[in-house]
Amino acid sequence: MHLSEKPLIPEAVIQERVNELAKEVSHDFAGHDLLVVSVLKGAMIFAADFVRRLDLKAKLEFARVKSYVGTESSGKLDFMHLPEEPITGKYVLLVEDILDTGRTAAALRAHFEAEQPARLAFCTLLDKPATRVVPVTAEYVGFSVEDRFVVGYGLDCDEHYRHLPDIWTLEPDEETPSN
Numbered sequence: 001m002h003l004s005e006k007p008l009i010p011e012a013v014i015q016e017r018v019n020e021l022a023k024e025v026s027h028d029f030a031g032h033d034l035l036v037v038s039v040l041k042g043a044m045i046f047a048a049d050f051v052r053r054l055d056l057k058a059k060l061e062f063a064r065v066k067s068y069v070g071t072e073s074s075g076k077l078d079f080m081h082l083p084e085e086p087i088t089g090k091y092v093l094l095v096e097d098i099l100d101t102g103r104t105a106a107a108l109r110a111h112f113e114a115e116q117p118a119r120l121a122f123c124t125l126l127d128k129p130a131t132r133v134v135p136v137t138a139e140y141v142g143f144s145v146e147d148r149f150v151v152g153y154g155l156d157c158d159e160h161y162r163h164l165p166d167i168w169t170l171e172p173d174e175e176t177p178s179n
């Protein structure tokens with residue numbers, strides 16, 4: 001697999017959209033302290049940019065869920081880290097990198113809703129609505145993308161490409177004839 005020739009979403013476009021999302025969330029949660037829960041590792045770069053643009057009192061926590069091996073869903077979810085801060089009665093925003101089958105988001109929502117927050121909302125940088133298996137939606141979506149594997153700006157393929165400032169698609173390598 002190799003990176004597409006050009007970025008799918010250039011850095012400047014991502015940054016502009018992150019600004020808009022932070023503005024929208026700041027408006028919707030005005031007057032409340034926000035507990036932002038960033039889902040590791042993929043959402044860390046998005047969350048880092050996003051929280052710095054919030055016009056609210058906010059705390060930052062992390063959750064770690066592992067669901068993917070390579071570019072295919074392993075179908076299995078492990079909660080490896082959960083926030084130290086109690087969730088009950090709080091205004092909670094879950095921040096994810098991408099909504100794909102929806103399994104991760106559904107498991108996260110169920111877990112956090114069971115703790116009875118005052119309000120729970122989901123913010124995802126990317127949404128792939130075409131690949132949804134579990135019916136789950138996000139209140140805040142950065143960009144809707146087609147069913148292509150995307151990397152960069154926190155998103156990885158086997159831990160590579162997370163550090164890239166733009167978002168790219170991964171393309172299969174062309175087969176070269178052997179004779």
Ligand code: XMP
Nearest residue numbers: 042068099100101102103104149150155156
């Ligand atoms: P589900 O299928 O549970 O997937 O909605 C959510 C998690 O799967 C990873 N994922 C991707 N990671 N490029 C990536 O780098 C992709 O195109 C992609 N699709 C799914 C991601 O970690 C997400 O949290």
Ligand code: MG
Nearest residue numbers: 042068155156
């Ligand atoms: Mg990943």
